Amino acid sequence: MTFEDLKEQIAAGQVDTVLVCIVDMQGRLMGKRFHAEAFLEMADGETHCCNYLLATDLAMATPDGYASTSWERGYGDYIMKPDLTTLRPVPWLEGTAMVLCDVIDHHTHAPVAHSPREMLKAQIARCEALGLSPVMATELEFFLFKGTHDEIAAGGFNKLEPISTYNEDYSIMQTSKEEPVMRPIRNHLRAMGLPIEGSKGEAEAGQEELNIKYDAALATADHHTIAKHGIKEIAHQQGFAATFLPKWHHERVGSAAHVHQSLWKDGSNAFFDESAPLGKSKLMDHYMAGLLKYAADYTYFMAPYINSYKRFAKGTFAPTQVVWSVDNRTAAFRLCGDGTKGVRVECRVPGSDMNPYLAQAAMLAAGLKGIEEKLELQDPFNGDAYAGDTQQHIPRSLLEARKALLGSEMLREAFGEDVITHYARAAEWEIEEFNRVVTDYEVARGFEKA
Numbered sequence: 001m002t003f004e005d006l007k008e009q010i011a012a013g014q015v016d017t018v019l020v021c022i023v024d025m026q027g028r029l030m031g032k033r034f035h036a037e038a039f040l041e042m043a044d045g046e047t048h049c050c051n052y053l054l055a056t057d058l059a060m061a062t063p064d065g066y067a068s069t070s071w072e073r074g075y076g077d078y079i080m081k082p083d084l085t086t087l088r089p090v091p092w093l094e095g096t097a098m099v100l101c102d103v104i105d106h107h108t109h110a111p112v113a114h115s116p117r118e119m120l121k122a123q124i125a126r127c128e129a130l131g132l133s134p135v136m137a138t139e140l141e142f143f144l145f146k147g148t149h150d151e152i153a154a155g156g157f158n159k160l161e162p163i164s165t166y167n168e169d170y171s172i173m174q175t176s177k178e179e180p181v182m183r184p185i186r187n188h189l190r191a192m193g194l195p196i197e198g199s200k201g202e203a204e205a206g207q208e209e210l211n212i213k214y215d216a217a218l219a220t221a222d223h224h225t226i227a228k229h230g231i232k233e234i235a236h237q238q239g240f241a242a243t244f245l246p247k248w249h250h251e252r253v254g255s256a257a258h259v260h261q262s263l264w265k266d267g268s269n270a271f272f273d274e275s276a277p278l279g280k281s282k283l284m285d286h287y288m289a290g291l292l293k294y295a296a297d298y299t300y301f302m303a304p305y306i307n308s309y310k311r312f313a314k315g316t317f318a319p320t321q322v323v324w325s326v327d328n329r330t331a332a333f334r335l336c337g338d339g340t341k342g343v344r345v346e347c348r349v350p351g352s353d354m355n356p357y358l359a360q361a362a363m364l365a366a367g368l369k370g371i372e373e374k375l376e377l378q379d380p381f382n383g384d385a386y387a388g389d390t391q392q393h394i395p396r397s398l399l400e401a402r403k404a405l406l407g408s409e410m411l412r413e414a415f416g417e418d419v420i421t422h423y424a425r426a427a428e429w430e431i432e433e434f435n436r437v438v439t440d441y442e443v444a445r446g447f448e449k450a
Helices: 003-011 036-042 116-129 149-154 172-177 179-191 217-237 282-293 295-302 356-372 398-406 409-415 417-436 440-446
Strands: 017-023 029-035 047-050 077-089 096-105 133-146 196-201 207-212 240-243 259-265 324-326 333-336 344-347
Touching (some): 003 036, 003 077, 017 116, 116 217, 116 356, 116 409, 149 240, 172 179, 179 207, 179 217, 207 217, 217 356, 259 282, 259 356, 282 324, 282 333, 282 344, 295 356, 295 409, 356 409, 398 417, 409 417
Parallel strands (some): 017 096
Antiparallel strands (some): 017 029, 077 096, 133 259, 259 344
16 A cells, blocks of 8 residues: 555545554554545655553563663653555454554664664665675464454463364364465455465464565565564454464464574575575575574574473474474474575574564574674584484573573674663563463462472
């Protein structure tokens, strides 16, 4: 949808509401609903939001400890600057369009450095300075449950009942039953302008996967975020609930958000070298070596919550060891499309709760550092990467990942001291909040026996 298209649809009475959104630290859409005619008056300008939107947690609490904003500083404003290239209809909401905004400091009029979209744009600019363009694709895995989000919350999140009853990986029979939810998800998102390719059942009861065609990195992150938002709203409309919690039950497999990545030059995949083993170029070797060397540093951006680390379990198709392999789903990094022009690396570390802007930005930072340092790529791992993973294990907890984040010179160089400190505080708050809560597990285990 172009701006001219929007004006025509407003004049014809087809659109009366525009969602004006930023992306928060958690990868959610936050913003305002504008009357369409009022939006036309400000579209080339700006609107404002409270700057706490980039310093809250999942529950919208306002923790202390952030340098960017606080009660002491009065929680001032950020500027929301519409990016009109992101205008699109919202087909499941009557008469509604949407636009994403960049976040600008109200006083300096500079981009806010810790804004997720800005962090990704900064790494894209690094690529472009080298004559390269990052191309990405993400997979969205999630669970569907019977009952709406509100109904499940009212029941205390007890007795969760998936939409299906057994492992539905690639099952046509099972997914046919779920078409009343999945068909509108695919069709509405496609009509919205997202390059939806298809959906499938995943490796657990009630688990789904949505596939979106690869695109430029920023567009991919936009598509992922909008799709995730849309999936929740559309499922809710159909009387179901969609969750992107990485691990909802200790006996069930978790949900991932695998990220495929390559760098392109002059319209061609710069990771491809027809004469090289596996068809991967020296540039790709350096990039992958950077991903591996700095994997612990950026794990927080792949797995930002306590629950995220419950997913890294043997025999669940979630990785545990930081190795790369050729078309091997037990490794953290899988070489896909070897020997073809579509050769790329798939990072299998991110969970379904990742913020795609932060995850892609962090991986680009690591890969580009590998290129700068001309790192040599280790030999591929062969066999079961779950075996003997003690030495190269992915950080086992949010506490470990936060420590690696704080100790990363690579990330400080890529994003700046203030940005890393900001997100380290976000991780610290998640740990503090979890540690103060008495869980159902503790009560059941020790109520009588302790």
